[in-house]
Amino acid sequence: MIIDCHGHYTTTPPQVGEYREQQKAALAKDPDHIGEKGNLNISDDEIRDSIETNQLRLQRERGTDLTIFSPRASWMGHHIGNQHTSRFWSEQQNDLIHRVCTLFPDNFAPVAQLPQSPGVSPEKSIPELLRCVEEMGFIGCNLNPDTTGGYWKDASLADKTFYPLYEKLVELEVPAMIHVSAACNDCFHTTGSHYLGADTTAFQQLIMSDVFKDFPDLKIIIPHGGGAAPYHWGRFRGLMQDRGLAPLEQSALKNIYFDTCVYHQRGIDLLLDIIPADNILFASEMIGAVRGIDPESGHYYDDTKRYIDANTKLTDAERIKIFEGNAFKVFGRLKQKVYP
């Protein structure tokens, strides 16, 4: 079984964007606008169409089986509006993911967007997390380390304000993938420098924090191959050592996992060479940041399965861990979902 742990619903019917534009229009008139959840008025057929012609088609073409699926990350837009904006928007987006996974239970497993907002305690996201996990069978969530969209004005993931959320994640056996949303800061390109910088930043925040001492069972996925971390593994090892902290392999790697969203062979080879196979989860993030075909290879940049297949150093056992075993280990609720 080949499980892609990182896919977003980037191909939603147009009503989703219209709903969001209505939210923004109301906020333009009144930044404190509350509004209501409302209704997207999307039919099952519209959802089916949007998935069958896109993600499901690519699953079949690429030979993957199951995508762990969450709302479009760049649209989470936690910096937009207020906590009510994020709450209703997240509820709608998570409901849609639930519908996709109900329509295609063999192909998608649901992961939630959290209704975070700048200056609002992460604890406030717990009710939506509970609704998704307990009422709709979600198996994970995405956690934004910068709700301010590239200004980094909120607390670090090391901060105690995240602890009630971490406690709930552990209790629910639900991992968090660290994932920023669109940058509203012109210094950053959303799916390039912002995503990669945030991955590195989150990794750095966590490895030098007490988070994993305080939550030894917390499981965190750093996407996009861990940002810059594997490439600069020597720097991070050295920084830990200079501070008298335990080596990464004996500390952070008990809790941190990397996905394989690295879009070329030699990058994937480095990731597989540096990070233990036990800490790597297969992912492509299709249909996502990079949509073209690499003229050098003749294949989609984000067809990451090919790179893992082509790597010459992995053993069969390691490959199975990366494609399947680690996903079951990290997503504690996945087994029940796949083998009910």
Added chain:
Amino acid sequence: MIIDCHGHYTTTPPQVGEYREQQKAALAKDPDHIGEKGNLNISDDEIRDSIETNQLRLQRERGTDLTIFSPRASWMGHHIGNQHTSRFWSEQQNDLIHRVCTLFPDNFAPVAQLPQSPGVSPEKSIPELLRCVEEMGFIGCNLNPDTTGGYWKDASLADKTFYPLYEKLVELEVPAMIHVSAACNDCFHTTGSHYLGADTTAFQQLIMSDVFKDFPDLKIIIPHGGGAAPYHWGRFRGLMQDRGLAPLEQSALKNIYFDTCVYHQRGIDLLLDIIPADNILFASEMIGAVRGIDPESGHYYDDTKRYIDANTKLTDAERIKIFEGNAFKVFGRLKQKVYP
């Protein structure tokens, strides 16, 4: 000849820190404090001691010949105080670099800190650049892409406010190394996530900008192995392609160079494998971010010459470019300095 293109004077005598503390104390009383340049009262012997026992000793031990040397990057602190603060501080720091390079002309070549400040046009740094290059023989400068220390509140390097400075750099045949300073934002670790994130961000800003179309002779060095760029080369290639922009090899790599401050063998191997040898300059940034010895290799993490020596794919001609030839190409004023 082995030229290390990236070294900072991190071992200054204590008067330097005292000067800075006095600036901060005056600013605490009055944020608009102007003050004056003043005097550091450091003797030549004190400078000699601070260099001979540190950078010069390591040059000899590691077998490198010349370090392109600039003020301590993490101490640039452009976010501190106002434009007068940065001006006097930069002048003092650059004067010190000049003294080091005058005392040890065979071992060090000078690169300037610019007196940038948040909200102040980069153009205002030109007088200090001219002073350093024309009066003191400097051959390069460090350019901070985020004077706000991790809040990214100033303009992107793509912004036209940088153009007068770029114009002057081209005219002077002086390259800029992109280098942030200490983070004053708790979300970031200065020499880890902030440095690496800024490298990636600067790369991203430049490759999608008009800067190199408008300044075809501008030369930019992205340090720390280019941040996350080489590891995610496929992502960046794909993002360029999706936007209809020219491939990196035919566009940005005519102007952008990477240094080799990557502190483990496999990271360096990736860099050398991905980036053409014409675009790589040897560097260690010693004595800098990581000061320990890697227990896996038995050598200093930042002894990057060993990694380049140990790489099995480089040809001799490529190795000479990386160690020497490219430095002369990028630093247009270096040849005159070395062979006056």
